[in-house]
Amino acid sequence: MTEKQEKILQAALQLFACEGYHATSTSKVAKAAGVSEGLIFRHYKNKEGLVMAILEEGESRLKSLFVDIVMETDPKEVLRKTITMTTKIDPSDYDFWKLQFKLKWELEISGDKKMEPVKMALANAFHKLGYQLPGSEAKLLILFIEGIGSSLLTGPETNQDEIIQLLLKKYDL
Template identity: 40%
Template structure:
């Protein structure tokens, strides 16, 4: 990965995440990255290639998260770590995740849930803890975390911090006060 190729990806990610894929021209990406427009096509064939390159990274990251969760032995720890996910994203990665969430609305690039593995892990965990409806419990928690993630990506982490401890309390994970 050359320096300029990386800069193209950085600029594309930033602009796509801020304004949407269709609203950003290859010209603007080139300018933002201080690179000739032609270079984009040398490296990524076409505009869509740029987007696909960004999506590949996302799949890797999701798999990393899954791997991290699945090595936990205690089901309580799986649930706790899952709740922690949106609160441990580094703000420098917000653009990256924002783009992934935006793409979920685009049928062309929406992949029917890569997160399913993680949901299964949660279901198992709730099952081990003898919850009555582990599948539904997992979906409910997943929904909350998805929605909290969206909130954080849209207006920062501060407004959502309270939810973290509240949820942990709800799932009887021992920690400090709310």
């Protein structure tokens, strides 16, 4: 990966995440990256290819958050790690996570499939702990995670800690 390629991805991520996909033109990206516009199309074929490259490049960030949960065997730890998941997100990665939400609604590109292993791990954990509806419990908890992530990325300052502590107590953790 060339230095200019990195600049492009970096500028595009920031602009897509802040202004949105359609509101960000390729010329804007080029200008922000200090690069000729044609170079974007040389490396990424088209605008869609650019955003896909960003998503692929960020895949590792997704996995690093999830793998810790999926690998955990202790069911209580699975719940605890899931609930506190958003606190593990590096603020320098906020743009990337914001982009995930934006794309979900603007382009209806959903990263929900990436959450599937987490959901399975959760359902399994709830089952082990004797919950009556492990599948629904897992769905509900994931809804919460998405919600707290959303408010973390949109809100000005969000004391997610208070809510997270509350939820931990509700699940006896």
